[in-house]
Amino acid sequence: MTADSIFSQETVSLTVSCISASYGRCQVLKDISFHAHAGELTGLLGPNGCGKTTLLRALCGQLPYSGSCLLNGRPLEGLSSRQLARQISYIPQRSGIGISLPVMEVILMGFNPVLGILQQPSAGQKALALQALKAVGMEAYAGQDYQKLSEGQKQLCILARTIAEDSSLLLLDEPESSLDFPHRHQVMRLLAKIAGGQVLSCTAGTFPDSGRTPGAGSVPVWNDLDNRPISPKTALITLHDPQLALEYCSRLILLKDGVCISILHPASDPVPQMEEALSEIYGPVRLYTPDSSGKNENCGSGRSSNEDNLSSRNRNEDDGHKNRRLVLLPG
Amino acid sequence: MKMYPNTKAAKFFPALALLAAAGLLSLLVGKYPLSLAKLLAGDEMQTQVFLTLRLPRSLMAVLGGFALGAAGYVFQTVFCNPLAAPDMIGVSSGASAGAAFAILFLSGSPLAVTASSFLGGLLAVGIALGLASAVRGQYFSGRGTYSAGNGTIVLAGIAVHSLAQTILMILKLTADPERQLASIEYWIMGSLSAITLRQIPFYCAVCVAGLTGIFLLHRQIVLLSVEESEARMLGVPVGKMRLLVLFLATLTVASVISVTGVISFIGLLAPHIARLLTRDNRLPALALSGLMGGFLLTLADILARSAASAELPVSIFTSLLGAPFLLYLILNGKGDRNHDG
Amino acid sequence: MKRTLAILLTLTMLTVTACGGGSSSPAETTAAAGAESAKTQSAEAENAETQSAEAENAETKANETENAETAAAQSITYPVTVTDQIGREVTIEKEPETLVSGYYISTSLLIALGLKDRLTGIETKAGSRNIYHLSAPEIIGLPSVGTAKEFDLEGCAALEPDLIVLPAKLKDVIPSLEELGLTVIAVNPEDKALLEEAVTLLGTATNTMDRAASLLAFHDEQLEPLTAALSGTDQPTVCLTGNSSFLSVAGPAMYQNSLIEQAAGVNAASDITEDYWADISYEQLLAWNPDYIILAADAEYSVDSVLQDENLRGCKAVDNGNVYQFPNAIEAWDSPVPSSILGSMWLASVLHGDTYPEDNWKQAAADYYETFYSFTPDLDNLYTDAE
Known part of the structure; x- marks a missing residue:
């Protein structure tokens, strides 16, 4: 297990048990149960209308549900919306910021759950916000108008806000859907790092990765301004594109008609089993596992051993790839 | 940090200076020949005119314009709509109906008309916001209660606005065409000519209180412009906060227009001018909206009282002054967009 | 955004125009077309009644009226053609036996001319006019034909009066009434000269020139x-x-x-x-x-x-x-x-x-x-x- 191998302990942080929810008389979620682990991305896959977004909204407290949901051992149900906001960062498909604001102001919104209603962000929080912007490589845009950014840049800003928020559960609703190809991967890589706590890694080097010189996206150094404990985050993410999900998520929850039909671990599950599960959602599909060095493995033939998988993960870690490479094609 | 260019302050202080200059000028212009020498000499009549008429009128122009501009900013920000204005949820029509009611059925004295139109405006907004929160909104809030979405509020506002207009129409129909109807029309046109010291203290206090609330809540107002579920996850109690902010904004507007009658455009123009100058939507834009509103209304009132032998409706000048200024700013390319839409 | 603002500006301008219109509307409701003549009229013109160009103009137009005035004491021979106060030539076939008035000043004039018994319909809100209560309480209960704003065309036609007197503001309903075969004259007594003209016009139309002349002489x-x-x-x-x-x-x-x-x-x-x-x-x-x-x-x-x-x-x-x-x-x-x-x-x-x-x-x-x-x-x- 990927997460286990990194933190060498079981890090189940989100336990969803038997969640059901309905819009009026129409039941949209039926007895959904799963675990999600801190430090990794958990993907929610399913056809349109399967209840992905509904599940996120239920977890956000925006839709009443039955069943229970534990975050780090504490139930989410009893929390006020303000307490929920402190625990959860919600990242929509595209941010609903409709007026011109400096990018910096958008990042500072992330501190609202911990600020009093009449309170202003402190100088320390402003410094943190700037650090978060640096982490996504957008510090040059701090004073610019958020509305004038491209969709990709906007999404990076929202991720910077998420970094600033530093809440333990991230809920992302198709964060990639409005982005172009390079931005999709950039955003997913960044997300993986945020979830892994790597963006927050301090100079002392708690994690072995942090000292390395990274490849594509530079991993910024967090100056640990407020001595916050650096924690991996649980990230639940609905994805439009199963290919991205296979590439970046450690765990995939497959939903169909409001029911959880299977849970996949792209790093370790047998390819035919995954093929079968994915076919339930996307129709007949085939999974290839091209060798990372370029030579193709045949579909279904190769079951990577745990060892192979681990080495592959290590090789790709810097740019956020956690899994062996899998290519999904219509069958 | 270089992210806040100092141009905000560079625009804020000239605006403050402009408003102060306009305020001073408005103390000097009027039909009664006041002279500084006589005032200082303690001439009784001069002092009386200055203290009970000239000063209150100038004060009301500055404060009223400030309030209308700031309230316009609040509405445009909360509704994320560059055409939003305080009238949208019925405050003007409610106040007009209230004034007409007082003219027809109460004594018709200035104090009664002011009080009645203030209550009318608040009643209309109260009904609109009450309706909106009673109606099942689009989203659930954290505790399973419903909150009033923007759309619901606008719809309820439109309903109340039309209702108030209908009441106003019925009141006008029952009015005696030669006397009461003229009074109603005159009130609706809006003017600062009849403002006296006695009328305004209460309304100024209400207005200042509302403005204080708006300025204290300015960060929440910006957050309310964010799409509802996102704002909620940023810890904003969206439903309650929106009702509170809209109530504060209409409170300030009602306190102004119940004294002056309906004044158009300031609530619409001042925030646009402010945003074009500051190019964003935060506290500087709010403050500048107020300053521009105050400046526009003061200048418009100076013209209204001096351009002709008679007093002219102040709304003519607010739009005559404001619209070209706005056009100039747009054509000068000072800002490309301030709203996505 | 620019486009939005452009639309906004257009709206602003439109509303400015609307406001301008609005500000003059109270003037229209009472002063209406008379405003023009009120401007030209001065105190001297009032004293020297017919000297103003306007009055002269009116006289040459209303030559029938003029004739009638010079022969004030004479009775009118029908059919008579008069020019009303919006410049229409109206022929009245016989002395009208039933009258409808849609305007309080014309109603009041008809009472002064001794014609209150011939009225079969008057304007709404007649009950608020003290002069009616004092001089002709019986007319207050007559069918109402509406106001200058809301004229009751059908109600008026149903009364089938011989002559209808309307304010100039209601000129738009006159063609409809004429199509129904009714005789209508419009009055516009907005200032003193026009009022005198209206008195003469009504006197001619209703064959009450004696009384009209003495009414005019009172001033x-x-x-x-x-x-x-x-x-x-x-x-x-x-x-x-x-x-x-x-x-x-x-x-x-x-x-x-x-x-x-x-x-x-x-x-x-x-x-x-x-x-x-x-x-x-x-x-x-x-x-x-x-x-x-x-x-x-x-x-x-x-x-x-x-x-x-x-x-x-x-x-x-x-x-x-x-x-x-x-x-x-x-x-x-x-x-x-x-x-x-x-x-x-x-x-x-x-x-x-x-x-x-x-x-x-x-x-x-x-x-x-x-x-x-x-x-x-x-x-x-x-x-x-x-x-």
């Missing part, structure tokens, strides 16, 4: 002694305030200005250029500092409210208690009615009580209402109980 009969009595007196400044507020005043271009001049007063609002009630500020009133403030007969506010307004302290009229209201128990003498000379006479007795005692106008008023309206006015109670 001049009273004006002469008034002018004589007041010549050489000091002329106090007077501010004549309107119906809605004492901060709306009559400027020199208004009909009401002639009342002040005939009563040997000077209009304090002489620098006002508007030809309708002009809005002013307290400061303006204090700066004018008039000797007298005279409220319109139909004022919404009371004399006391003016006297007690502390913002007017220091104004001569208020400090000396010289605030009065035109009597309103019978008719509003400050509006263009045939009895308006009584307004000048009343005002003269207020301004110059020592040289022109109030018996003068009381006697004239009693004569006037007994002659034309067949009732004896109660001249001790000049005001209705309105606030």
Whole structure:
């Protein structure tokens, strides 16, 4: 297990048990149960209308549900919306910021759950916000108008806000859907790092990765301004594109008609089993596992051993790839 | 940090200076020949005119314009709509109906008309916001209660606005065409000519209180412009906060227009001018909206009282002054967009 | 965004225009087309009645009317063709036996011409006119044909009157009425000259020229002694305030200005250029500092409210208690009615009580209402109980 191998302990942080929810008389979620682990991305896959977004909204407290949901051992149900906001960062498909604001102001919104209603962000929080912007490589845009950014840049800003928020559960609703190809991967890589706590890694080097010189996206150094404990985050993410999900998520929850039909671990599950599960959602599909060095493995033939998988993960870690490479094609 | 260019302050202080200059000028212009020498000499009549008429009128122009501009900013920000204005949820029509009611059925004295139109405006907004929160909104809030979405509020506002207009129409129909109807029309046109010291203290206090609330809540107002579920996850109690902010904004507007009658455009123009100058939507834009509103209304009132032998409706000048200024700013390319839409 | 703002600006401009329109609308409702002639009309023109170009113009147009006037005492031979006050030629086939009037001034004129028994329909809100209660209470219950704003076309047609008299404002409904075979004349008595023309027009149309001529003569009969009595007196400044507020005043271009001049007063609002009630500020009133403030007969506010307004302290009229209201128990003498000379006479007795005692106008008023309206006015109670 990927997460286990990194933190060498079981890090189940989100336990969803038997969640059901309905819009009026129409039941949209039926007895959904799963675990999600801190430090990794958990993907929610399913056809349109399967209840992905509904599940996120239920977890956000925006839709009443039955069943229970534990975050780090504490139930989410009893929390006020303000307490929920402190625990959860919600990242929509595209941010609903409709007026011109400096990018910096958008990042500072992330501190609202911990600020009093009449309170202003402190100088320390402003410094943190700037650090978060640096982490996504957008510090040059701090004073610019958020509305004038491209969709990709906007999404990076929202991720910077998420970094600033530093809440333990991230809920992302198709964060990639409005982005172009390079931005999709950039955003997913960044997300993986945020979830892994790597963006927050301090100079002392708690994690072995942090000292390395990274490849594509530079991993910024967090100056640990407020001595916050650096924690991996649980990230639940609905994805439009199963290919991205296979590439970046450690765990995939497959939903169909409001029911959880299977849970996949792209790093370790047998390819035919995954093929079968994915076919339930996307129709007949085939999974290839091209060798990372370029030579193709045949579909279904190769079951990577745990060892192979681990080495592959290590090789790709810097740019956020956690899994062996899998290519999904219509069958 | 270089992210806040100092141009905000560079625009804020000239605006403050402009408003102060306009305020001073408005103390000097009027039909009664006041002279500084006589005032200082303690001439009784001069002092009386200055203290009970000239000063209150100038004060009301500055404060009223400030309030209308700031309230316009609040509405445009909360509704994320560059055409939003305080009238949208019925405050003007409610106040007009209230004034007409007082003219027809109460004594018709200035104090009664002011009080009645203030209550009318608040009643209309109260009904609109009450309706909106009673109606099942689009989203659930954290505790399973419903909150009033923007759309619901606008719809309820439109309903109340039309209702108030209908009441106003019925009141006008029952009015005696030669006397009461003229009074109603005159009130609706809006003017600062009849403002006296006695009328305004209460309304100024209400207005200042509302403005204080708006300025204290300015960060929440910006957050309310964010799409509802996102704002909620940023810890904003969206439903309650929106009702509170809209109530504060209409409170300030009602306190102004119940004294002056309906004044158009300031609530619409001042925030646009402010945003074009500051190019964003935060506290500087709010403050500048107020300053521009105050400046526009003061200048418009100076013209209204001096351009002709008679007093002219102040709304003519607010739009005559404001619209070209706005056009100039747009054509000068000072800002490309301030709203996505 | 630019586009949005452009739309916004267009809207703004449109609304400006709308506002401009709105601001003149009260003027339209009362002064209407008469505003033009009110401007050209001066006090001299009133004294020398037919000298103004406009009056001449009207006469040449209405040649039938002119003939009728020169032969005032003669009775009219039908069919008669008249030119009404919106310039239409109307032929009246026979002496009308039934009449409908859609305007209070024409209704009042028809009563003065002794035709109240021929009325079969009148304007709405007739119950609010004191002169009807006093002189022709029976007409108050007649079918109503609507107001100048909302005319009841069908209701009017159903009465099948021989002649319909409408205000000029209702000219749009005239073609419809004519298509129904009804005879309509429009009147526009917005100032004194037009009022006299209307009197002659109605007298001709209804064959009551005798009474019309004596009605017209009343004004001049009273004006002469008034002018004589007041010549050489000091002329106090007077501010004549309107119906809605004492901060709306009559400027020199208004009909009401002639009342002040005939009563040997000077209009304090002489620098006002508007030809309708002009809005002013307290400061303006204090700066004018008039000797007298005279409220319109139909004022919404009371004399006391003016006297007690502390913002007017220091104004001569208020400090000396010289605030009065035109009597309103019978008719509003400050509006263009045939009895308006009584307004000048009343005002003269207020301004110059020592040289022109109030018996003068009381006697004239009693004569006037007994002659034309067949009732004896109660001249001790000049005001209705309105606030």
